[in-house]
Amino acid sequence: MDSNIGELAQRVADARRVVFLCGAGLSVPSGIRAYRAGPNAIWADHVMEWGTFAKFIADPAAWWSSFWLDAHGDLFKSFQPNAGHVALANAMRRSQDDLVITQNIDGLHRLAGHPEAQLIEIHGRHDRFICASRADCPGVESPVERVDLSRLSAGVIPRCPHCEAPMRPLVLLFDEHYESHDAFQSWRGKKALNDADVLIFVGTSFSVGITSYAVRCAEVSGALTINVNPEPARFPSMVNLQGGAEALLPTLLARVTGE
Numbered sequence: 318m319d320s321n322i323g324e325l326a327q328r329v330a331d332a333r334r335v336v337f338l339c340g341a342g343l344s345v346p347s348g349i350r351a352y353r354a355g356p357n358a359i360w361a362d363h364v365m366e367w368g369t370f371a372k373f374i375a376d377p378a379a380w381w382s383s384f385w386l387d388a389h390g391d392l393f394k395s396f397q398p399n400a401g402h403v404a405l406a407n408a409m410r411r412s413q414d415d416l417v418i419t420q421n422i423d424g425l426h427r428l429a430g431h432p433e434a435q436l437i438e439i440h441g442r443h444d445r446f447i448c449a450s451r452a453d454c455p456g457v458e459s460p461v462e463r464v465d466l467s468r469l470s471a472g473v474i475p476r477c478p479h480c481e482a483p484m485r486p487l488v489l490l491f492d493e494h495y496e497s498h499d500a501f502q503s504w505r506g507k508k509a510l511n512d513a514d515v516l517i518f519v520g521t522s523f524s525v526g527i528t529s530y531a532v533r534c535a536e537v538s539g540a541l542t543i544n545v546n547p548e549p550a551r552f553p554s555m556v557n558l559q560g561g562a563e564a565l566l567p568t569l570l571a572r573v574t575g576e
């Protein structure tokens with residue numbers, strides 16, 4: 318479905334509640350490689366194999382050094398939010414009920430000044446760490462900002478100060494559920510998706526559970542769905558705005574907020 322961007326902006330401006338669902342494509346212009354889509358996608362098979370709790374718990378030292386640090390170690394240190402992140406942060410002024418649900422663990426929404434109450438990092442965040450015990454250790458629900466990875470080469474892994482279990486990043490792994498940690502706020506995110514009358518997908522390849530859930534919500538509720546992405550989505554009622562989020566979001570959202 319094609320649509321004039323001015324008309325579309327008006328429909329977003331008139332909405333009661335707008336929820337954005339963001340994927341890796343939003344951070345690609347910031348220099349962060351996507352896992353799955355596009356020519357800069359990284360090692361999809363490797364990620365699918367290693368990005369699991371089963372692989373982590375089988376050999377935490379190898380997981381940290383061969384997988385996590387390879388894939389994410391320096392990845393997030395010097396990257397900056399792009400115009401798409403900034404436009405989203407500014408757009409939150411439209412209504413306190415508007416929300417961004419992001420699949421990105423890179424923290425760039427927060428760096429762009431996104432209001433915390435209007436952001437759900439549904440796949441977690443790269444810069445927090447928890448106890449990997451699945452028992453009720455206090456270290457599971459109390460993330461820390463740092464772990465000592467300096468002796469990984471000698472096989473020394475970071476361990477929970479409460480129970481000595483290995484420490485892990487606070488991120489959703491491929492063999493885990495959204496409900497596996499309260500920090501993912503999945504209940505709140507799903508409620509918002511059901512409640513939205515406009516759903517805007519940004520830079521997502523529609524390959525993870527939460528995007529499927531969101532599409533089903535819109536089918537039931539009749540919400541307007543918009544896809545901001547270089548690749549068009551194949552859902553019949555979805556409006557495709559084809560292009561990069563760093564260019565299209567500022568254009569669309571400036572019209573929505575009248576700025």
Ligand SMILES: [Zn+2]
Nearest residue numbers: 448454477480
């Ligand atoms: Zn523990």
